[in-house]
Each structure stands twice: as C-alpha cells, then as structure tokens.
Amino acid sequence: MISVIICSANAEDLSLVRKNISETIGVTHEIIAIENSHAKRGICEVYNEGTKKAAYDILCFMHEDVQIRTNDWGKTVLNIFSEDAETGVLGVAGGGYKSLSPSGWYQFEFHSEERSYQNVLQGFKLDEKDEIHAYHNPKNENLSSVVCVDGLWFCTRKSIALKYPFDAKTLKGFHGYDIDFCLSVFQEYKVKVTFDILMKHASEGNFNKLWLDEILKLHRKWSKVLPLTTSDVSDREFYFTEKRCLKKLIEQMLRWDYSFYQIHRMIMNTAKSRVRKKLYFKAYLHLLKLKLNIIPLPSRS
Known part of the structure; x- marks a missing residue:
C-alpha cells in the first residue's frame, strides 16, 4: 500500500496524473494532492503536510507533470523496500557523487561513468528539443546505490520522512529539497535508483539564479560532510x-x-x-x- 503525495500547481496536470497512477500502480494506494497553485508555500512545507496525512507506510513524492509507463510499478516499489530494511530512498534518477561545490544531484564535472544513474523519458518545455530517453546504467544493475536522487519521483518509508522531515526552515521554495532529504537519510539508510520503472517527465527544470540561491543555502548546511560518493574515488x-x-x-x-x-x-x-x-x-x-x-x-x- 502506497501513499502518493503531490504538490499541485495545475488542475489539468493533476487530473492526468491521477488517472495515470490509478491505471499503472497495481497496488492499494491513496493520492494526497495538496493544492499550491499560487506557490504560497514551499514544497518542503507541503510535503511535510502530506507525510502527516499519509495512511500507508510507503510514501511516493512525485511531480504532477510525470506519466508513468510501467504497469504494476507499485509492486516493484513495495518489493524493493520489503527485501532490504536498509533501503531509505528510491528514485529513478540519481547521482553516485555529491560534490562539495554547490550543484544539483548530477555533477557533470565528475569524470566517471558513475556520476549518474537514470532511466527517464525526458521532455522539454523551456527548450525546443525532442524527447530523449535518458538511460545511464554504468554497472548494468536493476538497482543501484547513489547519494541522492532527483525529486521528479521518489519513494521512502513514512517512518523515515517523519524522522527526517523536509527542511522547510532552510528551503522555502521549490529547489534543493530532494538533495537535502537524501543527504539526511544517507547518514543512516541506503539511497537507490531502480531501472525497472520507466516514466516520462514533461519538463527539464529551470536551473536559474533562483535555483542556485537555494542550492547555496543547501551547501552551507552540508559543507562539513561533503563530498560524498558511492564509488571508489x-x-x-x-x-x-x-x-x-x-x-x-x-x-x-x-x-x-x-x-x-x-x-x-x-x-x-x-x-x-x-x-x-x-x-x-x-x-x-x-x-x-x-x-x-x-x-x-x-x-x-
């Protein structure tokens, strides 16, 4: 059983993703959609509210412009968490190296094949580009260990989300929450990427000055423990x-x-x-x- 938590900004997108989840998840679930179309609250505050409302032990935080293409993906999620009690976060895109230098989850300057793990159909709204299949599986695994995952879609245990709540005090906007949450959980649990679930993300994200402002706050918080890696570097x-x-x-x-x-x-x-x-x-x-x-x-x- 899975509680799906969505910070909603677009009623049409929400309607589409509700239908998509119901048709593909394959397990008992609930959808907790919290309306935030005017961005009055940051995503950390919204996700913490969703965590408290959740009825089930496994939580899935996802963007509403996502369309999941894999049937019965909920069964895959539940199996991964049940098979390893040390699994704390599960995503579909993540980085095996989190730099000391302020950055997102993916560090291009890390000259290693293990800098990213991902299986996502990536669409583009800001640039006139064709959809691409961003597939990078350097170890040819079904499940890979990483340091942090992309916030487009990720799952965790409710007990973990209550123990390590999203930092609404530091991060008041819509950036950096995924990395911050993973760095908290990484201290005690494993963070993983699965290659057995495929989804399309309609937008590529806007990595602008507003994004960097939040990332700088994030790195001031975590600088003493960074860099982190799951690789032999x-x-x-x-x-x-x-x-x-x-x-x-x-x-x-x-x-x-x-x-x-x-x-x-x-x-x-x-x-x-x-x-x-x-x-x-x-x-x-x-x-x-x-x-x-x-x-x-x-x-x-």
Whole structure:
C-alpha cells in the first residue's frame, strides 16, 4: 500500500496524473494532492503536510507533470523496500557523487561513468528539443546505490520522512529539497535508483539564479560532510573534480551578477570540508584573476 503525495500547481496536470497512477500502480494506494497553485508555500512545507496525512507506510513524492509507463510499478516499489530494511530512498534518477561545490544531484564535472544513474523519458518545455530517453546504467544493475536522487519521483518509508522531515526552515521554495532529504537519510539508510520503472517527465527544470540561491543555502548546511560518493574515488580525483566544479561555478555566479562577497562566502564554505585547503586557495585565485581581468570570463558553453 502506497501513499502518493503531490504538490499541485495545475488542475489539468493533476487530473492526468491521477488517472495515470490509478491505471499503472497495481497496488492499494491513496493520492494526497495538496493544492499550491499560487506557490504560497514551499514544497518542503507541503510535503511535510502530506507525510502527516499519509495512511500507508510507503510514501511516493512525485511531480504532477510525470506519466508513468510501467504497469504494476507499485509492486516493484513495495518489493524493493520489503527485501532490504536498509533501503531509505528510491528514485529513478540519481547521482553516485555529491560534490562539495554547490550543484544539483548530477555533477557533470565528475569524470566517471558513475556520476549518474537514470532511466527517464525526458521532455522539454523551456527548450525546443525532442524527447530523449535518458538511460545511464554504468554497472548494468536493476538497482543501484547513489547519494541522492532527483525529486521528479521518489519513494521512502513514512517512518523515515517523519524522522527526517523536509527542511522547510532552510528551503522555502521549490529547489534543493530532494538533495537535502537524501543527504539526511544517507547518514543512516541506503539511497537507490531502480531501472525497472520507466516514466516520462514533461519538463527539464529551470536551473536559474533562483535555483542556485537555494542550492547555496543547501551547501552551507552540508559543507562539513561533503563530498560524498558511492564509488571508489581517489583523493586525487576528488580534488580535481572539485577544482573543475568550483571554477565553473565562480564563472556562472559572475555571469549572474553575484557580488564579490557572495562568491567569497561560497568559496569560504569549502574550507569547512575534509577536502584539502589547497582547493580553497585555487578557487579564490581564479576569482581574483577574473575580477581583475587577468583572465577573461569564458563565454557560456
């Protein structure tokens, strides 16, 4: 039995996803749709309300612009959680490396095949692109361990969601909640991606300055424990990955007109981690060179 929790912003999308869930889930379920079309509340607050209302032990948090293509997917979810008591979060897209540098769940600069695990039909609303099948299964598994998952769809136990509630105090908008929740749960449980459930996500997400503002808050909270990985990564690879990440982030923050102090604060945050302090100095030197026009700001890639 599964409680499906949705933060709803569009009545038409909600009607479609209700029908889709009922036709495909294959197990006893309830749908807890909380109307939030005017965005008066952040998604963390809404999801915490849904958790408290849920009648069943397994919760599924999902976006309403998702269409699940796999029949009886609820049985797959229940089997995964029943077979391993240490499973805490289950998604369909996730990252095996969560960088110290502020980022989403997927870190492009991590030069490893294990940087992402996903099986999603990805649609596009912001860009005129054709739908793609984002399939990346580096270990050829049905179920892979990751650090965090994408919030488009993920499941957990109600007991876990009550123990590690969504951080509505830090994250008041609609970004970063998925990573934050996973980092909390990762301390005690396994976070996994299944390749046995396929769904289409109609939108690609808007990774803009508003998104980055929330991600910066998230990383101030978790900097002391990052980076995290489920892979066997050397200290050397950690260092060079983070250096690449920080340089690109500094450049993007300058393009988005963040102040010198804001970028300085972000870099200082890296000094709290277990990564070598040399990383901090390299990042700060890159910022100074850009601000003093010693090197040009690269064009958008």
